[in-house]
Amino acid sequence: MSTASLQSVIRVDDPGLESATRDRALALDAWLGDAAPLPWAELKRAWRLPPPESSPVRDLWSFFLVATEAARLATGGHGGSPVPVIEALVHDPIEACEPVQLPGGGSISLPCDHRVIRSDLRTVAHPGISGFVLSGLPRAAVSESAREHVAEALSLVASASPELLGLVQYHCGAVGLLGVEPGLESDTCVSLTSKLIPGIVYVTRVPPILMAESIVHESAHLCLACHERRVALYVDSTRRVMTPLRPDPRPISGLMHQVWVLTHLTRLYRALLASPSEAVARNLRPVQKRLALHEDGLEQGVAALAAAGDGLTPDGMLLVEALGAAAEAR
DSSP states (O other), X not given: OOOOOHHHHOOTTOGGGGHHHHHHHHHXXXXXXXXXXXXXXXXXXXXXXXXXXXXXXXXXXXXXXXXXXXXXXXXXXXXXXXXXXXXXXXXOOOOEEEEEEOTTSOEEXXXXXXXXXXXXXXXXXXXXXXXXXXXXXXXXXXXXXXXXXXXHHHHHHHHHOHHHHHHHHHHOOEEEEEEEESOOOTTOOOXXXXXXXXXXXXXXXXXXXXXXXXHHHHHHHHHHHHHHXXXXXXXXXXXXXXXXXXXXXXXXXXXXXXXXHHHHHHHHHHHHHHXXXXXXXXXXXXXXXXXXXXXXXXXXXXXXXXXXXXXXXXXXXXXXXXXXXXXXXX
């Protein structure tokens, strides 16, 4: 039996990949519409929220941020009614800086700091950011050079790999630039996504090559999260296993995400090294070191997934086989 390719298991531009995520958006919209019909309708108009029934999932990040916040707070201490939360948000929409144009068409939003972004960031646990407080950057802090870093990073992805640019185009609708308190060491990068909020990646301001890595990294997470909502990959999603690159035991889904992401990052760095990019030429040794690091992590991760095979469904094992085959292809 031939091993399935990654493209045959998860096609990143498959409209069906969005189905379960869209169903969740429609369920949130219906619940809020029933619980607070007039305030919710007013908020959607004031915020210009994209309609969940017809918008690409990548563009629903603002919808999910506000709808999830309203539902979370309503069910967690407001007597089951989202009305007070929605009314407080109606006149406080998210601001955004001028979007960054994607090579080949489309754009990526740059949302500024907001209470719903800070709330989303508090749901993300990661040992590398323990003790730090994350927030979005206010408009005044998003300089033109920061926008240029994002634009240059997207150009690097486009010139290196049309396939990886497609991953970003299909799954990333917004890049939220992060503020971190206390401050991080120079060139230290924090990037993350929330499983509850599709379409948005968060990243600290870093040089374009690391920015390109971070955007591809987090877009890959968003893609696999969509697939997980559609297909059962794990026998027991709460089972924890030790994984490469992280000191803490992680849910088996975390290991799957790690290997999936590293597959895309090794592809990115191999493509960057084969590209005529001047930025890569100026940073040749660091780029080669990043590729070696990711290749090593991928090899270890595939082995760890194979050892945890009894925790995977047949669909999960099919994905692992495809990841293993992709790791062996050079």
